[in-house]
Amino acid sequence: MIGPMRDEMLDSVHKSLNTGRRLDLSGVLYGMPHGPSGLDPTLPADAAPKSYYYFLAGFVREMGCRRILELGTHMGGSARALDRGFSEPFRGDELIVTIDPGRLAVPILSSHPRIRMIHGLGEREDAVQEALRLFGNKPIDLLFLDSLHEFDTALQQFALYTTLFSPKYVLLDDIALNPEMRRFWAVLCQRYGPFAMNLSEISDQIQGPDPGFGFVYLPGPATAPARASGRQDEPRP
Numbered sequence: 001m002i003g004p005m006r007d008e009m010l011d012s013v014h015k016s017l018n019t020g021r022r023l024d025l026s027g028v029l030y031g032m033p034h035g036p037s038g039l040d041p042t043l044p045a046d047a048a049p050k051s052y053y054y055f056l057a058g059f060v061r062e063m064g065c066r067r068i069l070e071l072g073t074h075m076g077g078s079a080r081a082l083d084r085g086f087s088e089p090f091r092g093d094e095l096i097v098t099i100d101p102g103r104l105a106v107p108i109l110s111s112h113p114r115i116r117m118i119h120g121l122g123e124r125e126d127a128v129q130e131a132l133r134l135f136g137n138k139p140i141d142l143l144f145l146d147s148l149h150e151f152d153t154a155l156q157q158f159a160l161y162t163t164l165f166s167p168k169y170v171l172l173d174d175i176a177l178n179p180e181m182r183r184f185w186a187v188l189c190q191r192y193g194p195f196a197m198n199l200s201e202i203s204d205q206i207q208g209p210d211p212g213f214g215f216v217y218l219p220g221p222a223t224a225p226a227r228a229s230g231r232q233d234e235p236r237p
C-alpha cells in the first residue's frame, strides 16, 4: 500500500507543478520582505509571484481543494495564490481561512469574497474557536502551515490543526529554514515516514533546499483505502 500511495503523492506533486505554471497569478505578490531580524521595508520587494505560490495554486486545482486553512497570512500573497487555484465557475462553498496576529493583509483581503482573516496567534483558543466556527466544525481539505518558524509553535500548530480540522493534505513552508524547523520536520518524518516529503528534494521549482517545503498526506477514515475497505492490517499514515 505504501508504494502506490507514495507514487500517488509524487504524481500529484508533478501535476500540481504543471497546472500551477499555467495559472494566472498576476498581481499576487509577497509584499514587504522579511530580513534576518523580522520585517524589513528597506529590502527590495519581489516583483513576481513566489515560485511556491504557483505550486499552491496548482495543488488546489489538481486536488480539488475547497476548504483551506492557512497559518501565517503576512500580506495575503499565499492566500490569494491558493484562491487562484479554485476552479471557475465557483461552487459557492470555497473558503480560505487565514490566521495571523498581524494586520498587514487587512487592506488587501478584507473584502475578498472567499478569504476570511482571523487576527491572533494560531495556537490560541480564540483563533481555534473562530476557525472551527467558520468551517462549521467540519473537516478541511488542506492545511498550509507558514507561521512562526520555531519548533514549539510549529509542532503545537501542526498537532492542533491536524487533530481538530482533519485535513487530507498539509503543506509546510520553511521546513529547513533553521535548526528548530529542521527538528520539527524530523518529528513529522519520524511519525509519517514515506507520507512526509520534502518537495525541495523532488523539484527545484517550489522552494530551494533551504528553506525547504513539506508535504504530508493524511488520508482520513473516509478516504484511506486501507480503512475504507475494512482492512485494519495495512500500514497507514
Ligand SMILES: C[S@@+](CC[C@H](N)C(=O)[O-])C[C@H]1O[C@@H](n2cnc3c(N)ncnc32)[C@H](O)[C@@H]1O
Residues within 6 Å of the ligand: 030, 071, 072, 073, 074, 075, 076, 077, 078, 079, 099, 100, 101, 102, 120, 121, 122, 123, 146, 147, 148, 153
Ligand atoms: C513567512 S510569513 C507568512 C507568509 C505568507 N504565508 C506568504 O507566503 O505570503 C509568517 C507570518 O506568520 C505570522 N505569525 C507569527 N506567529 C504566528 C502565530 N503564532 N500564529 C499565526 N501566525 C503567526 C507572522 O505575523 C507572519 O505574517
